[in-house]
Amino acid sequence: MAANQDDYAKPRPAISALNRPYWDALRRRELVLQRCGECGMRWYPAAPLCPRCWSRRIEWTPASGRGRVNSWVVFHQSYFRGFDAEIPYNVAEVELEEGPRLLTNLIGVGAGEIRAGMEVEVVFDDAAADLTLAKFRPRRGAA
Amino acid sequence: MPPFDLKDRAAIAGAGASAYGRRLMRSAIDLAADAIAAALDDAGLARERLDGMIVTFGSPIGADADTLAQVLNLKLRAYNQTWAHGRFTASAIQWAALMVAGGMADYVACLASVSFSGLRRPMMGGAGNSEGAREAGGSHGEDPVFGMTSPGAGAALVARRYFERFGATSAQLAAIPVAFRKHAALNSAAIMREPFSAGDHQASRFVCEPLHLLDYCLINDGAACVIVTSAERARDLRKPPVHIAGMQPLPAGREEFIWAYPGFGVAQQSVFDYDAGAPPVYKMAGVGPRDIDALFTYDAFSILAWMALERFGFCKPGEAAGFTQDGRIELGGALPMNVNGGLLSEAHIMGWNHQVEIVRQLRGECGPRQVAGAEVIQWANAYGDSLIYHR
Numbered sequence: 001m002a003a004n005q006d007d008y009a010k011p012r013p014a015i016s017a018l019n020r021p022y023w024d025a026l027r028r029r030e031l032v033l034q035r036c037g038e039c040g041m042r043w044y045p046a047a048p049l050c051p052r053c054w055s056r057r058i059e060w061t062p063a064s065g066r067g068r069v070n071s072w073v074v075f076h077q078s079y080f081r082g083f084d085a086e087i088p089y090n091v092a093e094v095e096l097e098e099g100p101r102l103l104t105n106l107i108g109v110g111a112g113e114i115r116a117g118m119e120v121e122v123v124f125d126d127a128a129a130d131l132t133l134a135k136f137r138p139r140r141g142a143a
Numbered sequence: 144m145p146p147f148d149l150k151d152r153a154a155i156a157g158a159g160a161s162a163y164g165r166r167l168m169r170s171a172i173d174l175a176a177d178a179i180a181a182a183l184d185d186a187g188l189a190r191e192r193l194d195g196m197i198v199t200f201g202s203p204i205g206a207d208a209d210t211l212a213q214v215l216n217l218k219l220r221a222y223n224q225t226w227a228h229g230r231f232t233a234s235a236i237q238w239a240a241l242m243v244a245g246g247m248a249d250y251v252a253c254l255a256s257v258s259f260s261g262l263r264r265p266m267m268g269g270a271g272n273s274e275g276a277r278e279a280g281g282s283h284g285e286d287p288v289f290g291m292t293s294p295g296a297g298a299a300l301v302a303r304r305y306f307e308r309f310g311a312t313s314a315q316l317a318a319i320p321v322a323f324r325k326h327a328a329l330n331s332a333a334i335m336r337e338p339f340s341a342g343d344h345q346a347s348r349f350v351c352e353p354l355h356l357l358d359y360c361l362i363n364d365g366a367a368c369v370i371v372t373s374a375e376r377a378r379d380l381r382k383p384p385v386h387i388a389g390m391q392p393l394p395a396g397r398e399e400f401i402w403a404y405p406g407f408g409v410a411q412q413s414v415f416d417y418d419a420g421a422p423p424v425y426k427m428a429g430v431g432p433r434d435i436d437a438l439f440t441y442d443a444f445s446i447l448a449w450m451a452l453e454r455f456g457f458c459k460p461g462e463a464a465g466f467t468q469d470g471r472i473e474l475g476g477a478l479p480m481n482v483n484g485g486l487l488s489e490a491h492i493m494g495w496n497h498q499v500e501i502v503r504q505l506r507g508e509c510g511p512r513q514v515a516g517a518e519v520i521q522w523a524n525a526y527g528d529s530l531i532y533h534r
Binding site for chain 1 (some may be wrong): 268269270272275276277278279280284286287288289290291292296299300301303304307314348349350351352353397408409410411490
């Protein structure tokens, strides 16, 4: 395990007591979001209460994993050694069907082919032995 | 009505700066000392009378307020400091005006000093960027797990969305850095003074696409300072006071993203047609956008100038791309912007260099880049805060 952690050269997420269920779910290949038991709101990033009604009756529940590209950028400059080999690499903001937006990398699509509104679906990327990331790819069969 | 009216109650009595440069290899404390001394001298104020300070960008790149008080032997009755971000310039001046109105201090030095060349680990993106380590993500959208880092990447995300939503182009955006470079060419203190064309902008490399290198501000060394006091006290000092007529504070919330106005639809913002309405800064100052002789804005990235223009109602959402063409924002145009050259070309002193320029413009001290007859000048930003100054 330790060797694998050392081999992973990209930045790791800042996992806290608040967002740990999100990262644990990804290890199980599940994308989850918090949901309010009172008003039904879904949101990201993790919060200790419902941002709309401040209810504490909240739970982590599966998300569809489907969304659309809202905006995106392409890095041509290196900031992290772990990303050097991938330059130019994309970072996209994906709006999930449930509403919240996630930052992610799109895979299976060239930087020049990314379009606003493009339909995408989650791909679970086992980046390291103890880390799975939610990446996205163009949705199969989508218009 | 607020419990007391701050309109024209506070003024800038002095403004000063250190030298600006790419790699001065000087301590931030040293640079801050130059700026504070220059501002005191400009006001004709003895240093013993300086009793307040607000710093907006401290350690490890700048000098902290308590450090400056100790090393420069200042006796401060009151001081404060924000965390190291450029967005707090108007906030500092507003708080200084409140401190002065409340009798907590009589003369408040508001400043930032930066010495990026003295820093061992780059902070604007990459492993040294503490923004990316903040729980719930960085305030410019940093998410290093996916390689998302640096304030400019958040601006690139906004630029892409702007281009997509409104059909604007990077070639139109070139008008911003081209104009500010023309202004810097008239400013002997500016770091980058050689004019370039829109074609040069398009040919410059991408840093974070769709933003080109020439959409990015400088990373540099320097310090700039203004001294806030009451309008009454300012009248007795060396130079004519520059009054603070209007103030609009810095908002925060789920509908805010640092580089975009509400409704724009990045980060967790809703999507709706933003309507600037009547921003409170104009109501307080008793003027409107048409009365503004020059506009200054936090231009860390060129797209921020478009966002500021739309946020404050100079034009409607999607119209800034056209509004900023054909010299309108250049010296001699209808709305000259960042006549000092801005963060893009003069220097990145966290907006304090802009405040120094505003003061000098309103006093008519700017020589070849003087805005003729400048009486009312506004500082207004993509992130929603503003000041209106007048002679």
